[in-house]
Amino acid sequence: MVVSPSWYHLNMMSFHHTHITEPYSFFCRFYAKVSDLHSEVYSGPSASMANPLVAFTLIKRLQSEWVNLVYSNEAQENTQALRSGYEEVEEEEGYFPKLEDLQGAAKGLMRLQDVYSLQVGSLVRGQFKRINNGNLIDIYSPIISIPLSGDDCFLVGKVAYEQEDYYHSVQWLEESVRLFRGAGGEWSPENEGTLEDALDHLAFSHFKTGNVSYALSLSQELLNYDPMNRRVSKNIEMYERLLVEYPPLPSAHTELKRPKTTYLRTRNTYERLCQTQGTQPRHYENPRLFCDYFTNDSPGLLLQPIRREVLSLQPYVVLYHRFISDSEAKSIQDVAQTGVSVYCHGSVSNSTPYLALFWRCSLYSAWLKETAHPIIGRLDQRITMLTGLNVQPPYAEYLQVVNYGIGGHYEPHFDHATSASSPLFRLNTGNRVATFMIYLSSVDAGGSTAFIHANFSVPVVENAALFWWNLHKNGQGDGDTLHAGCPVLVGDKWVANKWIHEYGQEFQRRCSPNPEE
C-alpha cells in the first residue's frame, strides 16, 4: 500500500491555510485525530498505512468525517471557504476516497477477521488476536494499538447489515453500541452514526438471527432515547407478541453462521493454509525435498550460487532465496507506480492513475516492459540462468507487478488458462507453462502464498522467488497448482510475476504423453 507523501501534506496544508476561528474545538479535535494517524510515531505514512486499522480509520476520516464536518452547522463561520476548498479537491480524481472505497476497506477488515479468526473485541482495541481453545493468542503485536471508535464500528457493521450479513453486523454493532454507550451517547458532528442508529441496526440484526429477546431489550433502550419513535414502538410490540407465541427454549442457543461465499468448497483449506504453513512433509521429513547452492552450470551463477529450496515435488515448487536485491526490488516498485496504467482487480476501474486506485482495489497491477528500466532485462537474464527457460517476448509475458491493498488477497486460482477461449492464447505461444514469482517486499503478518490442493503455504520471503510448473509435461493443466495470495494482515505486499509460455521451451522441457509426469 503506498500513498504519495505529497498528497498527505497537501491535506495537512489545507487545514493550516484555512483560517478557522469558530468553533475551533471541532476542527482542532478532527485535525488532531487525522494528524495523530500520520504522526511520526508510526515512522512515516507507508508504515502507518501497513496497519489495516490505521488505514481504515484514515479512509473514514477522509471520506465521511471530513465531509460531515465541512457541511455541519458547526462550520458556519468558515462555511464558504471550507466548502469551496473541499469541493475543489473533491473534483480531483482519487484525491479523496469515495464511499465505495470506505465500504471496500470495511469488507477488507471483515475478510481479515474471518480468514485469521480474529476476535472483533480485540480488533476494536487495535490488537490482532485469535481465540484458540478458549484462549486468546496474539497473531501480531503492533507497536502502537490504534483503537476504533463506536462510529468506526458502526460503519463496518452497517456495511455488513446492508448486505444482509447479520453474522458480521451483530459482532461489529455490538462493539459500536458498547463504545457509544461508553462515550455517554454524546454526538459529534463528524460522526456518521449515533448510539440510537447503532441500537436500531443491532436490534434488527438480532431479530434476523432469531434472538428476539435481545432485539426487544435493545429496542426498549432505544425507545428511552427516542420515545416518539413509532417504528420502534411497533417493533417492540411485534417482538413481545413473538416471545409470547414462540417462547424461546432456555437451552436454545444458535451459533451464528458465516455467510456463504462462492468458493466455500476450498474456503476451509484456504483459511487454514493462510493461518499455518499446512501439513505437507518438510524437507527434513521427506529426503527428496532439499536445500542446496545452485548454479545450474551457468557461468553467471558460478561465483554466486543461489540458495535453492525445493518445497514440493507434486506440484514441483522451488524457492530461490535472495533472487533480487533490496534496491532492485524498490526500483521495480517505483517504476510500477509511475507507470501510466495500473489495473485494478476486483473493481470497475481499469487503467487509471495509481493514486486513485489505492483506495479501491484489493490488488492492483502494472505490466512492465524490458525498456521500462534496465533492471527488468537483468531479471529476465537471471530467470533464464536459473531455469534455462526462454523468457523473451513472445515466449513469456511482460513482468507483472502486483501490490495488495487493505486486507488485499488473491482468491484461489490457476495461473494457466483453463479454457480455449482465454485471452492468454493471444500471444500464440501456448499456455503458461511456468510461473516465476518474485517477492518484492516483506510483510509484517499474513500474505502467504497458499497451494490449496497441495496443502502447504509459503510465507512471504523478502527478495526470494518462487517457481512452479503449471502444466504437466503432456500439456494438461496441473490441478495441484491451485493457489492463492492470502490476505495481507499487516504490511505492504508487492510481488512480480513472470509467466513463461509453452513455446520456446521445447528443448528445456520436453513434452511427454505420460500424464504422471
Ligand SMILES: O=C(O)CCC(=O)C(=O)O
Ligand atoms: O501474491 C501471491 O502470493 C500470489 C499471487 C498470484 O498468485 C498471482 O499474482 O497470480
Ligand SMILES: [Fe+2]
Ligand atoms: Fe497466481
